[in-house]
Amino acid sequence: MDDDATVSAADIARLAGVGRAAVSNWRRRYPDFPPPVGGTASSPLFGLSAVAGWFRARGKKFELSAGERAWQRLRALGDDLDLAERVSRAGGFFAFQAGIFDTFDSELDDPELLTLLSELTHQAGPVEAFELLCRRYFEAHSRRLSATPEPIAELMARLAGPVSTILDPACGFGALALASGAKTVLGQDSDPMTASIAELRLRLRGIEAEVHAVDALREDAFAGRTAEAVLCDPPFNERAWGHDELVGDARWEYGLPPRGEPELAWVQHCLAHVEPGGTVVILMPGAAAGRRSGKRIRGNLLRAGAVRAVVTLTPTGPDLWLLRRPAPGERAPSTVLLGEAGDDLSTVEASWREFGAHPESGVRIIDLLDDDVDLTPARRRTRDEDPGQAFQAVRARFAGLAPQLPPLEAADAEPAFTTIGELVKAGVVDVRYAPVRADAEHPLAEAGDVVASVTGIAYVHSGPPEPVGAGLTVYRVDSDRLDADFLAGCLRAADLPAASASTRIDGRRVRIPRVPLAVQREYGEVFRRLAEFDAVLRETAETGRELVRLGFAGLVGGRLRPGQ
Secondary structure (H helix, E strand, C coil), X not given: CCCCCEEXXXXXXXXXXXXHHHHHHHHHHCCCCCCEEEECCCCEEEEXXXXXXXXXXXXXXXXXXXXXXXXXXHHHCCCHHHXXXXXXXXXXXXXXXXXXXXXXXXXXXXXXXXXXXXXXXXXXXXXXHHHHHHHHHHHHCCCCCCCCCHHXXXXXXHHHCCCXXXXXXXXXXXXXXXXXXXXXEEEECCCHHHHHHXXXXXXXXXXEEEEECCCCCCCCCCCCCCEEEEEECCCCCCCCCCCHHHCCCCCCCCCCCCCCCHHHHXXXXXXXXXXXXXXXXXXXXXXXXXXXXXXXXXXXXXXHCCEEEEXXXXXXXXXXXXXXXXXXXXXXXXXXXXXXXXXXXXXXXXXXXXXXXXXXXXXXXXXXXXXXXXXXXXHHHHHCCCHHHHHHHHHHHXXXXXXXXXXXXXXXXXXXXXXXXXXXXXXXEEEEECCCCCCCCCCEECCCXXXXXXXXXXXXXXXXXXXXXXXXXXXXXXXXXXXXXXXXXXXXXXXXXXXXXXXXXXXXXXXXXXXXHHHHHHHHHHXXXXXXXXXXXXXXXXXXXXXXXXXXXXXXXXXXXCCC
């Protein structure tokens, strides 16, 4: 086993078959647990040989499969910044063993690694062997890699229908292409190693793949070529997408995308590469459906019958746009589907099938061609409501809102304080700032992280990892020494003043009471309930205003009348 191989706490937990909290517990309880050899205070790395020896000495389970040994050796051969390149070369070796390539990259000339890769291929086969290394790579860099969630990728593939050829102009690691089941895939990605890994994943499965490592908007590798369907999850909010150099581009059939609307450039790029009558399924930020700067292009897409559906997948986005390239001489449709998936993605397919069978159930396109050309599904739902029925529904919701203030009592003891800066030095908290620029790389918030703004809003993130918005800060805590709800409450109590775009308020100066973890958790629970109380108060106020609006509209429109 290579002495340079390192593992994170998460790696140790996986290899030992335990939760991550157990690893933290071992580090506290056992003085001889191997000390970190690298990483950071909040994300330490440990020597693999030392950890394995510690487990063996105690007779504890510590499984080192061929796949794990190959992965650790691959990581130990260089810097993590070049890890994607080594993963790609390993994929080339698997392709060589599968008979796809005649040779493999000689730069992967490490006898120990080649032996491990050969053993892994023999045990799992080249496809699963490469997928294992890819999964480990995605896990190791989950905070900076963005991938289409598998359920959404599968939904997009089903909506595109069974096709033999697809194009994905922002293919990433190939998630949409793999979900599509297509026999031929045309792909592009601006990152060379990402494009290489995507192509290897496809070719190892026997899929004919042509993937180019160039930005699709600036350098269209498939100019003049089309596919049966186009699936795309493009980068959002990229301001430097090539607006000035692409002013006269032939792809802008529906209008030159404004500088701040790169997503509408991606939509038209996709339509330019799908066959007449073919389908485009693309993820879009929710704002793209209603921003005034894009209304001209949205109007042209509607008039041509190119937009067939806009569906909000989650309350915070993204939206799924389903488009169809009009066939020559074809009569444009008169309706479009605007919907919301809610908590169940399967409703999207059901709604799409129902709309296909009964297009009259959709929203009339002529009604959308107003001053806003707003395709936002939630706004359309509000416009189409019956004020009388809506009033009754909102009143019932209002009656169910009952803010409950947690019990609090007076106290006169002033605790000792520390600061977030001191906690950072002690390795209790890791602070990550999101840049103000929307086109810069943003940190991911994972479950249990505290996300805070300069305006004093702070909350504990739950659910899958997701990038935080511009100007926000992520506080990752050692849960064995600091309660996340307690920290969120202290940050909110600090009521940090708003900052300008060029000023960052230093949250490290925020004072935190020095109290035991058990007391932190008690306070954290109350902080959480106070935040819930505030949220219900806000919802009560908003619901009350909605009741007033609906009351006036219903009385004037004849849908409500004075009652007893």
